[in-house]
Structure formats: structure tokens, C-alpha cells
Amino acid sequence: MSEVVARLDGITKSFLGVPVLRGVDLELRAGEVHALMGENGAGKSTLLKVLAGVHRPDSGRILLGGNEVSFATPRDAQAAGIAIIHQELNLLPHRTVAENVFLGREPVRRGQVDRRAMVAETRRLLDWLGEDGIDPEAGVVRLPVAQRQVVEIVKALSADARVLAMDEPTAALADHEVELLYDLVARLRDRGMAILYVSHRMREVFDLSQRITVLKDGAFVTCSPTEELTSDQLVRHMVGRPLDALYPERPTEPGEVRISLRDAGNDRVRDLTFDVRAGEIVGLAGLQGSGRSAIARAIWGVEPFTAGVLERDGEPVRIPNPRTAVRKGIGYVTEDRKGEGLALRQSVRDNALLVRRAALRGQAARRASDLAALLKSVNVVAQGPHQEVRYLSGGNQQKVVLGKWLAVRPNVLIVDEPTRGIDVGAKQAVYQLLRDLAADGMAILMISSELPELIGMSDRILVMHEGAIAGALPAGASEEAVMGLATGHGIGEVA
Amino acid sequence: MNSRLKWRPRLTDGTAPVLVVLAVLLVALAFAGPAYSEPAGYLALLKRAAPLVILAIGQYLVIVSGGFDLSVGSLVTAEVVIAARLINGDDGNTVWVVALLLGFGVLVGLVNGLITTRLLVPSFIVTLGMLLVLDGAVFLWTGGAPRGALSESFRVPGRGSLEIPVLGQVPWSVLILLVVLVGAVLFMRGGTGRTLIAVGDNENAVRLAGGRVDRLRLLAFVSSGLLAALAAILLAGFAGVSAQVGRGLEFRAITAVVLGGVLLGGGRGSVVAAAAGALSLEALFSLLKLVGVSGALESAVQGVIIIAAVAYAAHGAGLRQKLRIRKPAPALP
Structure with missing residues (x-):
């Protein structure tokens, strides 16, 4: 077993x-x-x-390499080798990579900032991480989000961090960037870094971690090696009850057509032909940038269709x-x-x-009791x-966002990543709500990059690839079939 | 839940502190001067404050929707100068000139609003430009000294009173102020008013909710222009004609709004608190005069207040957030 770098012991904290x-x-x-x-x-x-020295614990101990420490400020924690990568990145966009890495700790030579040493050290660290594609002298503003994260990590490394805590590092990343981050985390691990990884995404945790600690209501629930846990067990630990039916049943027979596209398209999407019927949930899958959200924004008049026909209840509109979309009953x-x-x-x-x-x-005033x-x-x-x-x-x-739409009683609802960044209990509530709405006759178009959720919820799945529909899959399709269509190779089963 | 029927100061709106400030000032006035030993003193205070309170209500509408209106001070001056020139002492001209003045206020607001929403110039710059344009135009037109004179009937709203049973002599300006305030409160409580605040908070969300963001902003600027015209009529009646009458009023109105806990940048604050801010400011100046502080210090005092109020708002927000951490949240009824 490898060396324990940091230990938290019986930490309590009240506000x-x-x-x-x-x-x-x-x-x-x-x-x-x-x-x-x-x-x-x-x-x-x-x-x-x-851990980062932002809050002082009421009781309990923090041990670094066996010695008890106490941090008065985040700076103390940093000096002791603990670095935190927050969800929101703390970089100055108009400065270079190297300037950001050494922000507030610039090396000085003869009273001047030693730019050469700064750039050289940044380059060394980037090389060490295997990220030599990033130019230390490039402006951060021009880097994609994933590379900015690398800069944050290099910043931590340059301060000799031995512990790296990452708070939902993938929340802001596109799908292909997530893969890059995985690699990076794995490389850091292999080079001996101790990494604390906070995430809501089950798959990431199972792919990346060697050990999982679960908290519930501020209390320690369990800590065990990742390979000894199944995702069901993990969910049970987190929620405190079994989530036997995360996704509700799909009972309904679809009714009449609410929204219908015929060869519709604009700058971002093309040749779209499909229907959404009352009572059904149609899933839209695809990689980031494939045009999933562009369909929603086109139907909804943000970037309207320029070609083809959009029909609402059988009438071209x-x-x-x-x-206009709101007034035509689309949420x-x-x-x-x-x-x-x-x-x-x-x-x-x-x-x-x-x-x-x-x-x-002026329409349909709602009383306070209705609200x-x-x-409720x-x-x-x-x-x-x-x-x-x-x-x-x-x-x-x-839920408030959903309520805002339900207040105007639309009969078509488009939901884009409806459970992003919410915990598993709330996810289940959202799933149930969407299913109940469908059962009451709502036509729902659901966009999600979480495949299990999309497959679990959808009555049909349309898979987007490069702005067009690559194929349609029935309920319960496999993740492989969806990914095959989404990535453009593999035809998958056709519905 | 009947809370929609009652206005109550809320810490989260930042409205409670200004009411405390106002109450303290009013009590202090009673101790400082014999004039405030009876209601008439306070009524006179209200009368003096009416133009500023009305300006502050207009300024509130613009600020809460995410803008600034720096043009109201020179608009007031322009209105007064125009009134004197056109009326020229003839009572027969009063009615059409009043209509024209109100129309001019609307026009200036419309120009401010259209340039801000259509040409996407920040309102701070648009209205600053308008301030200079109006200043220059007034100077050009008058050559430094306003000509003409106001009519007696024109001055009635600003300095006259109405005999009301029980209450006695109530100044017209106080009655007008009440009407404006009640109108503003009703407006802000209605759907359009709430949406206006939401525009200041997140205009994207309002646009995607199907709201007409540009129209709402335009409405705020037009209201501010119209209310500035009204304030000008009251001020002219009260104080007479001068080419300096509106000088600095834009900043005084902004100070009043900020003192009322309204967030610069929009999205938070109540119109009652903004009005209370204006009244507090006027009460404070009266108090300073009573205790013998030089009038020359007024602008310095105002400067300190505006900085302190914004600092308090920034600090207060952090404090409130700290107090909110993980309070247990019961389900809604």
C-alpha cells in the first residue's frame, strides 16, 4: 500500500x-x-x-505526512502542498499561461520579473505532464476550457503540490475534453500525486478512482476500494435507500402529432424530418456540437429554421x-x-x-393558491x-425552471440536459415529473449527454451526427448503438 | 399566503435599513428644530422633497432594469427654461406648455431608450451624452440667463396647497407625489414590474421566457423622462426659474436610489425604499442646515453617502449569504 500523504481525522464543522x-x-x-x-x-x-484552509474545522485533525497541521488561510494550505482545482477556473484570461502559473509568485531577477525563467519552468511542467501542445506564452483567453484546466493544474504543480483536490472538474467540459482530462488525471496519479476527485458522474468515478468515500448529511458513510463497489451499491450509500426504479415505467401510447419537422434546417442542422407526439418522450442523442441543442433552439425561434417546414398540431407555422414559441405552447x-x-x-x-x-x-391570471x-x-x-x-x-x-414552464401549460416541452449538476435524488424526481407530464399528454423532446439517462427515459432516440439525424433507435437501445451512430461509424440497429 | 397583499420591508431586498435611517432622521429633526414640533414642519419637508422623490422613482425604474439615467438633471433645467420662455408670464399658455413639457420628457426618454436598446450603447454613456447635449442646448438658447417668466397657474402645483378636511392645507406637490408613488408601487407589484426587475437580473432568462426585453427597458427610460418633466414642473413652481435648477440632480437621485438599497446593475430593490432614500436625503440636508453645517458641504455628504451605501450593499450581501448557509429548508406549504 502506498504512502498516506494527507489524512483528515474526525473533522467536524458547524455553521x-x-x-x-x-x-x-x-x-x-x-x-x-x-x-x-x-x-x-x-x-x-x-x-x-x-482541506484547502478556507474553513477551520471545529474539531478533528489534519495530518500531512504524519504531522498535524492547521491552516489559518488558503495560502498556508497551498504552501503545505495542497492545491484545489475549483469548478470555476481562477485564471486571468488576458495574461499568458506562464504569467498565470506564477501569478503572485513571479520569479525575480535584479528587481525585474524573470520572464525567461517563468516560461522555462512552465514549459518543463507542461512537458512533464505530457501537455507540450500548450504554449507557455499563449494568452489564456485563446485556450479551450480543457486546456485552461491544465493551466490550473500546472499552477498547482509549480507550487509543489502533493495533494490535488478537484471539484467537479468535468462539469464545464465538452465530451471529447472529458477524455483528455481522464488521461491527465491518470498521468498525475501515475506520477505519484494524491488526488481527491469530487464528481456527480458515476461513470467518471468508476473509470478513474481507486477508492471511494461516500458522505451523507455531513457524516461519513463508507470508504472502500472502487472495485469492490457496484454502481447500485454506491447509489444506495449516497441516497440511503435503494433506487430500484431510477427511471419510471414507459406506459403510454403516443397520441396525435404535436410537432413535426419536414426537411427542416438552418446553418447548424439540416434535413431534419421527425415527429413528436403527445405522450411520448423523444430523446435526442449526439456528441457535443452535433446539433442536438441547435434543433431545440431552432424550433424555439432563437436561431429559426431557414429551410423546410415546421408543423404545430398539423399546421405549418x-x-x-x-x-412566439411560448405563445404557441412550447416550453x-x-x-x-x-x-x-x-x-x-x-x-x-x-x-x-x-x-x-x-x-x-393579461392571460389566465393565476392566484396565489395556484402558485x-x-x-408543490x-x-x-x-x-x-x-x-x-x-x-x-x-x-x-x-424544479423552479420546470415550474415556470408548467405555469403556462404548454403541450410541448423541450428539455436540454434536465439533470445536469443535480444530485441523484433530485434526478429521480425530475425523471418522474417528466414521465408524469408525458402521461398527461405532454410531447417531450429530451436532450442529454448522459446516455444511461437518455436511454432510460426515451420512448425513441434520434441520434445526431454533424448536424443531421444519423439514425433512430427504439426504447432501450444499447449505449454502443447510440455511440456508434453518434460518432459516425457503425450503423447500429435501425428502428 | 397573503404576503402579496402587504408591503413589508425585507432584509433580502435591502429595504429595511433605509427605513431605519429615515425614522432616525425624522426623530432627529424633531429634536433639532422647533419647526418640526408639529405636522406642518414635516409636510413642508415632504413638499421640498417631492421633486427629488419623483426623480428617484424614475431613476429607480432605470437602475433596477440594469441601466443609469444621468440625463435627468439637465432635463429638469431644460424643462424649466423652456417653460419660462414659452409661457412668458401668460396664464393662457399654462395648459399647453405643461402638455408640451411632459411630451418633451417622454421624447428625451425615448431617445435615451432607443439608443441604448437599438444601438447597444451602454446607458451610462447615452445619458451622459444626453446630459451634455441638453446642457449645451439650454446654454445656446438662453445665452446663460433664462428669459421669460412663469405664470401664476403654472406655479400652483409646486407651491400651492389644497384645503382638505381634517388634514388642513396639503401641498399639491405632496398629493402628486402620493399619486406617483402609489402608481409606481402598483406597477412594480404587477407582472410587468416584476419582469422589469428580472431584466436587470438576467435579461437572457427574460428573453428566453418570451419577454420583450427592449420594450421593457424603453419603458423604464420613458418613465424616467416623464417623471423628470413632472419633477421639473414642481421644482419650477417651488423655486422659480434659473439655469442651475437641475444641476447635480441626477447624482442626487442616484444617491437616493442607492441609499434605498437598490442594487446598481439592477435586479434587486424596491421602489418604496428608493423613495424613502430620497426622503432621507432631503431630511438629512434639512437636519444639517438646522445644526448649522454649511450648505457647501452637501455634495461632499452626498459623495460619502453614495460610497458608503454601495459598500454596505456589497458587504451586506456577503454577510447575508453567510447567514444563509445550510439553514434547514422546510417544504413549501
Whole structure:
């Protein structure tokens, strides 16, 4: 067994008397990826912040290489060799890679910043990581997100980090970038780094980690080698109950056609021909950039179709802007919940009523009791309708977004990555809600890059490849069939 | 849930602190000067404050939707100068000139709003430009000294009073202020008002919810222009004609709004608090005069207030967030 680099021992932490961590133990070993799992609010971030010196634990010990340490500031933790890669990257976009790596610790020679030494050291570290494709003198603003992450990691390495904690590092990455990150993490591990990896994505955790620790409600649940856990067991540990039916049954017979495309296209997508019927959930699969979301944005009038026909309940229609889409009874839960879905400083109530007020002023006024019923139907947990949505968890925020659409009673709903960044319990609630809506006659077009979810939910799956539909698959298709079509080789089974 | 029926100060809106400030100032006034030993003193304060409060309400609409309106000060000056020149002391001209003044306010707001929304010039720059344009135009037109005179009937809203049973003599400007304030509160509580705040918070979300973001912003600028015209009419009646009457009022209105806890950049704040901010500012200046602080210090005081209020808002937000951490959240009823 390899050397224990860092150990957390019985860490407790409360905020205003509310316990957030209740005696958590954690051991990080050199050359090992240790995954930290748990639902939102389980205490993962707080634990990370204790390790990073942001929060001081109320009790418990932090041991580095066998010696007890205590960090007064994040700088202390950094000096002791602990680096954190946050979800949001902390880089200055208009400076070069090397300048970012040495930000605040620039080597000085004769009173001047020694640029040559900075660049040379950055290049050495990039080479060591096998990322020699990145130019130390390139401006960060021109690098793709995945490479910016590499810069963050190099920054950590240059400060002689021995422990690297990564908080949902793949959240901001496109699919092909995720693969690159996997490689990078594996290389860091092989070079002896102790890595703490926080993620919601089951597959990543099983692919990457050697050991998994699960937290629930701030308490330590289990720690075991990854190979001894199945994903079902892991979910049970996280949720505290079996998730026997994560995806609800598909009972319904589809009804009439709600949305129909005939040879529709624009700059991003082409030759689209398909129907979505009342009561069915049609899945849209494809790699990032394949045109999945472009279809949604075209139907919805953000970037309208320029060719072909779009029919709504059998009538050809033109939808030049979102307002028209809303008025024609189409709802759209966008991929970017915070940027496009919610006004974060507004209350739960104001967000839930946003569409009604913005697009349908004067129509069908809803009373306060209706609002309460609406929020209940999507099962939002909040302190009250006046709480600002930015204080809600991701799952509850997503429920508010869904509620905002249900408030105008559309009969077509497009959902783009409906469970991104929300925990597994909330995911199940969203699945059930979507299925219930379909059972009530909603036509649902669902876009997701999580294949298990797409396959589990969809009645049919359309697979996009380079802007066109590469094929259609029936419910319960295999992941291999979907990926085959999505990547352009392998025809898969055709529905 | 009947909370939609009652207005109540909320910490999350930042409205509570300004009400405390206002109450303290009003009490302090009573101790500082004999004029405030009876209601008439406060009524006079309200009358003096009415133009600023009305300007602050207009400024609030623009700020909460994510903009600035720096043009209102010179708009007030322009309106007053135009009024004097066109009325020229003749009571017969009053009605059409009032209509024209209000129309001019709407026009200036429309230009501000259209340039901001169509040409995508930041409103800070657009209205700063408008400030200079109006300043220059007034100077060109008057040559430095306004000509003409106001009519008696034109001055009634600004300095006259109405005999109301029980209350006695109530200034017209206070009544007008009340109407504007009640109108603004009702508007902000309605769907369009709530959507306007959401525009200041995240205009993408509003656009994707099917809202007409540009129209809402335009509405805010037009309202600000119209309210500035109204404020100008009250101010002219109250203080008479001068080419300096509106100088610095834009910053005074912004200070008032910020003092009311409204977030610069938009998305948060209540119109009642903005109005209370304006009243507090006026009360503070009255108090300073009473205790013998030089009037020359007013702008310095205002500068300190605007910085302190924004600093408090920034600091307060962090503090509130800390207090929110993991409070247990019960399910909604």
C-alpha cells in the first residue's frame, strides 16, 4: 500500500449551530485517485474547503505526512502542498499561461520579473505532464476550457503540490475534453500525486478512482476500494435507500402529432424530418456540437429554421422568436440553468411566474393558491415563495425552471440536459415529473449527454451526427448503438 | 399566503435599513428644530422633497432594469427654461406648455431608450451624452440667463396647497407625489414590474421566457423622462426659474436610489425604499442646515453617502449569504 500523504481525522464543522460535517475521516495516498461522493449538501464542498484552509474545522485533525497541521488561510494550505482545482477556473484570461502559473509568485531577477525563467519552468511542467501542445506564452483567453484546466493544474504543480483536490472538474467540459482530462488525471496519479476527485458522474468515478468515500448529511458513510463497489451499491450509500426504479415505467401510447419537422434546417442542422407526439418522450442523442441543442433552439425561434417546414398540431407555422414559441405552447428548459433559465436574485415565486408575466401578460391570471399548488406539483423545497432562487440547490432550481414552464401549460416541452449538476435524488424526481407530464399528454423532446439517462427515459432516440439525424433507435437501445451512430461509424440497429 | 397583499420591508431586498435611517432622521429633526414640533414642519419637508422623490422613482425604474439615467438633471433645467420662455408670464399658455413639457420628457426618454436598446450603447454613456447635449442646448438658447417668466397657474402645483378636511392645507406637490408613488408601487407589484426587475437580473432568462426585453427597458427610460418633466414642473413652481435648477440632480437621485438599497446593475430593490432614500436625503440636508453645517458641504455628504451605501450593499450581501448557509429548508406549504 502506498504512502498516506494527507489524512483528515474526525473533522467536524458547524455553521451557526447547524452541523455540516460530523466526524469525517479521509485518507489520501500518493498515486491514488480518491473519489468523494454524496448528494448535494452532503458536505463535500465543505470538506474540500477544510482541506484547502478556507474553513477551520471545529474539531478533528489534519495530518500531512504524519504531522498535524492547521491552516489559518488558503495560502498556508497551498504552501503545505495542497492545491484545489475549483469548478470555476481562477485564471486571468488576458495574461499568458506562464504569467498565470506564477501569478503572485513571479520569479525575480535584479528587481525585474524573470520572464525567461517563468516560461522555462512552465514549459518543463507542461512537458512533464505530457501537455507540450500548450504554449507557455499563449494568452489564456485563446485556450479551450480543457486546456485552461491544465493551466490550473500546472499552477498547482509549480507550487509543489502533493495533494490535488478537484471539484467537479468535468462539469464545464465538452465530451471529447472529458477524455483528455481522464488521461491527465491518470498521468498525475501515475506520477505519484494524491488526488481527491469530487464528481456527480458515476461513470467518471468508476473509470478513474481507486477508492471511494461516500458522505451523507455531513457524516461519513463508507470508504472502500472502487472495485469492490457496484454502481447500485454506491447509489444506495449516497441516497440511503435503494433506487430500484431510477427511471419510471414507459406506459403510454403516443397520441396525435404535436410537432413535426419536414426537411427542416438552418446553418447548424439540416434535413431534419421527425415527429413528436403527445405522450411520448423523444430523446435526442449526439456528441457535443452535433446539433442536438441547435434543433431545440431552432424550433424555439432563437436561431429559426431557414429551410423546410415546421408543423404545430398539423399546421405549418413560423416561429421567429421565443415569444412566439411560448405563445404557441412550447416550453424550453435550457441547458444553461443559471445563465438562461433563472433570474437568480429573484424569488422562487417571481421565477415561477416569469414566463406567464413576460410572454402571456393579461392571460389566465393565476392566484396565489395556484402558485402554491404549482410549486408543490414540482416539489420545490424552499423556505418559502419569497426565497431567492440563488440560495436553492441545483435540483430545486431546476424544479423552479420546470415550474415556470408548467405555469403556462404548454403541450410541448423541450428539455436540454434536465439533470445536469443535480444530485441523484433530485434526478429521480425530475425523471418522474417528466414521465408524469408525458402521461398527461405532454410531447417531450429530451436532450442529454448522459446516455444511461437518455436511454432510460426515451420512448425513441434520434441520434445526431454533424448536424443531421444519423439514425433512430427504439426504447432501450444499447449505449454502443447510440455511440456508434453518434460518432459516425457503425450503423447500429435501425428502428 | 397573503404576503402579496402587504408591503413589508425585507432584509433580502435591502429595504429595511433605509427605513431605519429615515425614522432616525425624522426623530432627529424633531429634536433639532422647533419647526418640526408639529405636522406642518414635516409636510413642508415632504413638499421640498417631492421633486427629488419623483426623480428617484424614475431613476429607480432605470437602475433596477440594469441601466443609469444621468440625463435627468439637465432635463429638469431644460424643462424649466423652456417653460419660462414659452409661457412668458401668460396664464393662457399654462395648459399647453405643461402638455408640451411632459411630451418633451417622454421624447428625451425615448431617445435615451432607443439608443441604448437599438444601438447597444451602454446607458451610462447615452445619458451622459444626453446630459451634455441638453446642457449645451439650454446654454445656446438662453445665452446663460433664462428669459421669460412663469405664470401664476403654472406655479400652483409646486407651491400651492389644497384645503382638505381634517388634514388642513396639503401641498399639491405632496398629493402628486402620493399619486406617483402609489402608481409606481402598483406597477412594480404587477407582472410587468416584476419582469422589469428580472431584466436587470438576467435579461437572457427574460428573453428566453418570451419577454420583450427592449420594450421593457424603453419603458423604464420613458418613465424616467416623464417623471423628470413632472419633477421639473414642481421644482419650477417651488423655486422659480434659473439655469442651475437641475444641476447635480441626477447624482442626487442616484444617491437616493442607492441609499434605498437598490442594487446598481439592477435586479434587486424596491421602489418604496428608493423613495424613502430620497426622503432621507432631503431630511438629512434639512437636519444639517438646522445644526448649522454649511450648505457647501452637501455634495461632499452626498459623495460619502453614495460610497458608503454601495459598500454596505456589497458587504451586506456577503454577510447575508453567510447567514444563509445550510439553514434547514422546510417544504413549501
